[in-house]
Amino acid sequence: MTIYSRFAAHVDSALDALVAAGELPAQTVRAGVTVEPPRDAAHGDLATNAAMVLARQAKTNPRALAVQIAAELEKIEEVKAAEIAGPGFINLRLSDSCWIAGLAEIARLGPDYGRSDMGAGRTVNVEYVSANPTGPMHMGHVRGAVVGDALASLLEFAGHKVVREYYINDAGGQVDTLARSAHLRYREALGEDIGAIPEGLYPGDYLVPTGVRLAEKFGDAYKDANESEWLVLFREEAVNDMMDMIRADLALLGIVHDEFASEAQLHVEGKAEAAEAELRSRDLVYDGILEAPKGKTLNDWEPVELPLFRSTKFGDDQDRPIRKSDGKWTYFGADLAYHFQKLQNADELIDIWGADHAGTVKRIKAAVAALAGEDAKFDVKLVQMVKLLRDGEPIKMSKRSGTFVTLKEVVDEVGKDAVRFTMLTRKADAQMEFDFAKVVEASRDNPVFYVQYAHARIQSMLRKAAADGITPSDTHLDTLGAEEIALIQQAAQFPRIVESAAQSREPHRIAFYLNDLSAAFHGFYNLGNDRPEKRILMADNAEMTAARLFLAQNIGQTIANGLAIMGVEAANEM
RNA sequence: GCACCCGUAGCUCAGUCGGAUAGAGCAUCAGAUUCCUAAUCUGAGGGCCACAGGUUCGAAUCCUGUCGGGUGCACCA
Numbered sequence: 001m002t003i004y005s006r007f008a009a010h011v012d013s014a015l016d017a018l019v020a021a022g023e024l025p026a027q028t029v030r031a032g033v034t035v036e037p038p039r040d041a042a043h044g045d046l047a048t049n050a051a052m053v054l055a056r057q058a059k060t061n062p063r064a065l066a067v068q069i070a071a072e073l074e075k076i077e078e079v080k081a082a083e084i085a086g087p088g089f090i091n092l093r094l095s096d097s098c099w100i101a102g103l104a105e106i107a108r109l110g111p112d113y114g115r116s117d118m119g120a121g122r123t124v125n126v127e128y129v130s131a132n133p134t135g136p137m138h139m140g141h142v143r144g145a146v147v148g149d150a151l152a153s154l155l156e157f158a159g160h161k162v163v164r165e166y167y168i169n170d171a172g173g174q175v176d177t178l179a180r181s182a183h184l185r186y187r188e189a190l191g192e193d194i195g196a197i198p199e200g201l202y203p204g205d206y207l208v209p210t211g212v213r214l215a216e217k218f219g220d221a222y223k224d225a226n227e228s229e230w231l232v233l234f235r236e237e238a239v240n241d242m243m244d245m246i247r248a249d250l251a252l253l254g255i256v257h258d259e260f261a262s263e264a265q266l267h268v269e270g271k272a273e274a275a276e277a278e279l280r281s282r283d284l285v286y287d288g289i290l291e292a293p294k295g296k297t298l299n300d301w302e303p304v305e306l307p308l309f310r311s312t313k314f315g316d317d318q319d320r321p322i323r324k325s326d327g328k329w330t331y332f333g334a335d336l337a338y339h340f341q342k343l344q345n346a347d348e349l350i351d352i353w354g355a356d357h358a359g360t361v362k363r364i365k366a367a368v369a370a371l372a373g374e375d376a377k378f379d380v381k382l383v384q385m386v387k388l389l390r391d392g393e394p395i396k397m398s399k400r401s402g403t404f405v406t407l408k409e410v411v412d413e414v415g416k417d418a419v420r421f422t423m424l425t426r427k428a429d430a431q432m433e434f435d436f437a438k439v440v441e442a443s444r445d446n447p448v449f450y451v452q453y454a455h456a457r458i459q460s461m462l463r464k465a466a467a468d469g470i471t472p473s474d475t476h477l478d479t480l481g482a483e484e485i486a487l488i489q490q491a492a493q494f495p496r497i498v499e500s501a502a503q504s505r506e507p508h509r510i511a512f513y514l515n516d517l518s519a520a521f522h523g524f525y526n527l528g529n530d531r532p533e534k535r536i537l538m539a540d541n542a543e544m545t546a547a548r549l550f551l552a553q554n555i556g557q558t559i560a561n562g563l564a565i566m567g568v569e570a571a572n573e574m
Numbered sequence: 575g576c577a578c579c580c581g582u583a584g585c586u587c588a589g590u591c592g593g594a595u596a597g598a599g600c601a602u603c604a605g606a607u608u609c610c611u612a613a614u615c616u617g618a619g620g621g622c623c624a625c626a627g628g629u630u631c632g633a634a635u636c637c638u639g640u641c642g643g644g645u646g647c648a649c650c651a
Contacts, residue, residue, distance in 0.1 A: 055631095321648095426586090430580060457611060457614085529615070
């Protein structure tokens with residue numbers, strides 16, 4: 001139990017006492033009452049807004065009610081003082097022993113410190129990456145991949161059962177193009193001069209090995225065959241190769257999915273037909289004609305009757321086709337069936353999408369609501385674009401010429417940890433810049449190194465002390481002073497940071513917290529420069545050294561736990 | 575034209591289910607290394623929270639509108 005949850009209970013008891021004394025109406029609604037660290041540490045250790053939130057219900061003014069609540073809270077052993085401030089905040093000062101107990105708690109829990117049961121074991125399916133299986137991962141995929149992966153870890157740490165899922169778009173026109181491109185490389189591998197790659201096919205070299213592999217596997221059986229003889233086969237073969245490549249790319253970032261769902265398989269199982277039948281029976285799908293797109297002129301647009309989903313009933317600006325005029329499924333048509341299927345095996349769904357798909361959020365949410373009910377838990381998290389820079393200059397990317405920056409190139413240049421950490425130093429729904437020069441820079445400006453350095457510094461001290469025969473010990477924690485307590489207070493926040501980050505699905509909060517905690521530690525460490533009596537390793541005081549090492553060790557543990565959520569290594573030396 | 579995201583210090587960004595004097599890094603200026611890793615630390619200056627209304631005890635935070643930046647607006651995926 002954290003200090004915060006314990007005091008939330010204390011405040012609750014204090015309110016109970018007031019109800020019993022007839023000072024508060026029995027049916028007082030306590031929603032909105034919080035116990036938090038005050039914004040300004042000078043105000044105290046904890047603050048509650050209880051009096052301000054409840055004053056109206058108690059038919060009194062906040063400060064008068066605060067006096068009564070504060071009187072109750074002062075009866076608690078751990079409370080040194082309860083002061084009323086501002087419009088009616090109650091600021092609590094806690095005894096040092098209270099914080100020292102918090103430190104012992106970190107040590108007791110170790111790698112589990114900060115873990116929460118908030119999720120109550122509910123299953124959350126997090127779908128992320130889901131890049132088309134037509135080529136290697138590039139920079140455009142990286143942010144979503146990292147954010148999705150960190151969010152999955154965060155939710156896991158917060159007590160959810162998490163499924164990490166990848167949706168393979170292996171049924172659309174793009175994989176036919178892939179198959180044709182692979183066939184070309186296959187002919188090339190058989191010795192044919194294929195010349196320049198024709199417009200409309202994938203030109204990348206990454207298909208060369210696939211061509212070679214297909215030549216070895218099939219010989220010249222399909223060399224001059226009609227497309228209908230090899231298209232399905234080559235599509236399957238090429239998609240498998242691409243997925244192997246994508247899995248290898250993701251592994252460079254430490255990302256491993258639990259499930260790979262195939263769109264093609266979905267169709268084999270008739271899921272889309274089933275969804276359509278269901279929706280038609282409820283008049284949510286009908287045959288209709290789309291209006292011409294606004295805001296742009298299309299030369300080849302002509303009205304066609306298509307099966308449309310009534311997404312306008314759910315706030316979309318247009319009904320959306322689920323099949324094309326050739327009878328094949330649209331991406332949306334398959335996607336709604338896919339989401340319905342996912343909901344069968346999870347309590348909650350989260351999709352991580354690139355911001356360029358923002359326009360399709362409404363329709364898929366509408367479809368999920370229609371198929372699974374309005375209260376189905378489904379959220380789409382949009383991840384904004386990353387602007388790539390080198391020394392402040394934009395890096396030009398062009399898919400056409402094939403000069404996009406691949407994930408592998410980025411990881412090779414700056415390293416997995418720097419990529420992951422940097423991608424989490426900005427909230428997902430805001431655009432970010434990624435400057436190669438800055439990301440590899442080892443300085444205060446770069447939180448990756450700053451946080452890792454704090455951890456490495458702690459490990460270094462522990463090694464040095466061990467060499468001198470001193471190990472961390474909790475037997476003399478009463479020697480810790482005000483500066484040490486302040487550090488514990490910072491570490492004590494970790495569990496609530498985890499919960500609030502998980503609640504709001506914002507893994508970047510962990511990164512910012514670790515930066516703050518590391519700053520607190522570096523500051524504490526440097527106290528010893530001017531004040532030798534504040535040094536952690538003190539040759540003439542083994543007891544105090546052991547106590548401070550114990551503190552440092554658990555700050556290190558907290559940092560390591562946070563980094564683990566982010567998927568970043570906790571460096572032991574730098 | 576419509577939809578979504580963003581607008582906070584010179585720069586890059588936190589803070590937004592309403593709370594106290596709006597924070598951090600970089601940059602600028604002034605300091606700290608006979609000392610546990612200076613990849614660090616201490617201090618100073620720097621703000622009309624885009625703008626205008628509204629809601630209320632209280633608004634960077636919620637609502638409406640305006641302006642500015644980005645993204646999207648196929649039967650693509």
